[in-house]
Amino acid sequence: MSKFNKKKNAEVPAVNTASLPDIVFMLLFFFMVATVMRDDELQIENQLPKANQVEKLAEKKKVVTIYIGKPSPNFTKQYGVTEVIQLGDKISPLSDVQTYVNTKRNAMDEDDKDEMMVSLKVDQNSQVGILTDVKQELRDALALKISYTSIEGDPLRNLKN
Template sequence: MSKFKKKKGGEMPAVNTASLPDIVFMLLFFFMVATVMRKDTLKIQNSLPAADQVEKLAKRNLLMYIYAGKPSSAYKQFGSEARIQLNDKFADVSEIPAFIAAERADKREEEIPFLTTVLSVDKETNMGLVSDVKQKLREVNALKINYKTRKGDALDGLK
C-alpha cells in the first residue's frame, strides 16, 4: 500500500475570497464620497434674479435657507400666491422664529454667531412677503442675510 494518495485530476480549486472585504469597503468608500445628499426638495417655483457681482459662501453648514415663490405645478392645491418654504414644508411667516430657533439648536454654541440666513426668492415674488420675512428675522436677531442669485447681467430684463 502506498502511503500517499494521488488527487484525482478533474476538481476546480475553491475561489479565494480573502480580498472580498477589501473590495466591498473600497466600493462603500467610493459611494460615500461620490454621493451628494440633497437637503431640501423645492415645492416652489424658484427662478432666481440675475446679479453681476456674485460670491459663493464658504461654509455651507452655517447656512439656513428660506425659499419664497409660487407653488410649483405639482403643488397647485396650495394656491397661486407666493408662499414660504422652510425645509421641506410650506410655512407661514409666523413660523420663521421657530425655524431659526431649531436651526440654532442644531449647531454648536461657537457657530451660532456665524449662522447666515439665505433668502432664495423667486424674481416674481412681491416684496411685501420678503419684507415680512425680514421683519421676523429681525425679531429673532438673525441679522446676517444673503440673497441667492444666479450669475448674469442684472439689467437684462429691464431693457
C-alpha cells in the same frame, strides 16, 4: 492508447472569495466619496435672479436658508398658486419663520450663533410683499444678517420685456 485521458468525475472548483471583501470596501469607499448630500428638496419654483457682483458664502454651517416662491406644479393643488415660504423640506406659514430660525440657531455651536446668517433664496418672479413679511419676522427673531442668493449673470436680463 490515447494521449489525453478524460476524467470521468471532474468537479467544478470552488469560487475563490478571498478578494471579495476588498471589492466590497472599494465600492463602499467609492460611493462615500462620490455621493453628494442634498440639503433641501424644493417644493417651490425657484428661479434665482442674476447679479454681476456675486460672492460665495464662506461657511455653510452658519447659514440658515429660507426659500420663497410659487409652489411647483406637483404642489399647486395642495398650496395654490400664490407665493409660499419653504423652511427646510416643508412649506410653512409665515408665523413659523421665527421658530425655524431660533431652532436652527439653538442647534449651532456657541461660537457660530453670533455669526449666523439667513440666506433668502427668492424666486425672481415673486412679489415683494411676502419678502417684506419674512424680513419683518427675521427682525423679530433678531436674525439681522441677511443675504440674498442669486446666480452670476447679467442683471439686466432680470427685467421683463
